[in-house]
Amino acid sequence: MTDQLQQQHGPWINPLRDPNDKRLPRIAGPSGMVIFGVTGDLARKKLLPAIYDLANRGLLPAGFPLVGYGRRDWDQSDFQDYVRKAVEAGARTEFRENVWHRLAEGMHFVTGNFDDDQAFDNLANKLEELDSERGSAGNWAFYLSVPPDFFSDVCHQLQRSGLAQAGPQQWRRVIVEKPFGHNQETATKLNELINSVFEEKSVFRIDHYLGKETVQNILALRFANQLFDPMWNSHYVDHVQITMAEDIGLGGRAGYYDGIGAARDVIQNHLIQLLALVAMEEPIDFTPEQLQAEKIKVLKATRAVEPLAKTTARGQYTSGWQGSEFAKGLREEEGFDPDSTTETYAACTLEINSRRWAGVPFYLRTGKRLGRRVTEIALVFKDAPHQPFPEGSRHAQGQNVVVIRVQPDEGMIMRFGSKVPGSAMEVRDVNMDFSYSEAFTEESPEAYERLILDALLDEASLFPTNEEVELSWQILDPILEFWAENGRPDEYPAGTWGPESADRMLSRFGRAWRRP
Structure with missing residues (x-):
């Protein structure tokens, strides 16, 4: 019945329940x-x-x-x-x-x-x-x-x-x-095609990363907690690292992947969207219009840092040990053109020209056949301006870090210094670790569940608009054009964390990539 x-x-x-109760x-x-x-x-x-x-x-x-x-x-x-x-x-x-x-x-x-x-x-x-x-x-x-x-x-x-x-x-x-086009020009044409049939408000562009609970938790972390807001800016943050690493190769996707590459496949959509959520200002509310407006402001202020020869890196994996298994190299993958210059690793340096983020580099990287499968956002903080501790007492301490783990082991880590027990004043790094699976009994819904339901409910908060897509390409296109005109990607062995050129990107300024 x-x-x-x-x-x-x-x-x-149930008429006894409040229809406005978001729980x-x-x-x-x-x-x-x-x-x-x-x-x-x-x-x-x-x-x-x-x-x-x-x-x-x-x-x-x-x-x-x-x-x-x-x-x-x-x-x-x-x-x-x-x-x-x-x-x-x-x-x-x-x-x-x-x-x-x-x-x-x-x-x-x-x-x-x-x-x-x-x-x-x-x-x-x-x-x-x-x-x-x-x-x-x-x-x-x-x-x-x-x-x-x-x-x-x-x-x-x-x-x-x-x-x-x-x-x-x-x-x-x-x-x-996705993919939403191959560059800004094709994305614009694609948007025009779709909008000639469907109004923009009826178009839902799927970026499954935005359906993940931990990505949505960025908004809760930032705007539900006064603890983080005062330090979420260039006065305290040294730089931001956004990583999506995979430990698998191309497998049966070689034919699809050739000509697309890591930057188009991941940076243009997933990582730039994560950047926008990390860097955006507080919206008036969480309606789609307000969220999208704040993300668009960030994307309009974002650009690649010059010179691209030193602020970007790309690579192709070669054979090597992936854990306990020996993995074959990219050019040995079935269906992949051995002369292709399509990258399986991509890294770039972006900057946001705003009062909050001026001077803070955002380092984005993605790759296949890397050390492990992980997606995370790490805010690395500046050192304290004055250290009253005795010389040598902080040799085991690094910079404070807030890490948002998107996958796997969803949660958050805060790294800070603490005194080592004993008579000496010795400071060492410790971690405060929050895990979704341990804190909540509810199992997180799969990203596509959330996004399909949102589309049926006309809830567009987690779907990029055509303007967001075109602005993302506007950020990435200069990098892709530079790579197309400058030879082959560097090589890196499977199971490592990318080419040496990616390490040099950060070491120029005394920084280093995190090894999750």
């Missing part, structure tokens, strides 16, 4: 989703398990329809079998037959190419049918889990078939996966 009520009237809300789970209203590229790795490993987990947690409407679109000649049963295997392999929550059957009833597959008029007309008829059968009320999100080369065909067909146009009291939204 509850399912029928939800299907007819949307999700049930309550947010439940999507009547709606459905179409996934283009549903047979790809992203949909199989991330999207389909996330949709099941949302349903399992009661956050989707009871009649939620899920439609896959692709070239395979599948019927409903074939599609259900495919989704079930993906869910059983990748779901975060317990598999429950009753939840699965309710979700599977709304699953359908439409066969066709991205330029197939008849197939999109069939899709339009299917969605109209599901609106009546499943109570989706004409509200549809279109997930473009396809390479950007196909965006034009899909957007054109959505417009031609009338699928992009919502009726009265209805909505249509498009969710777009």
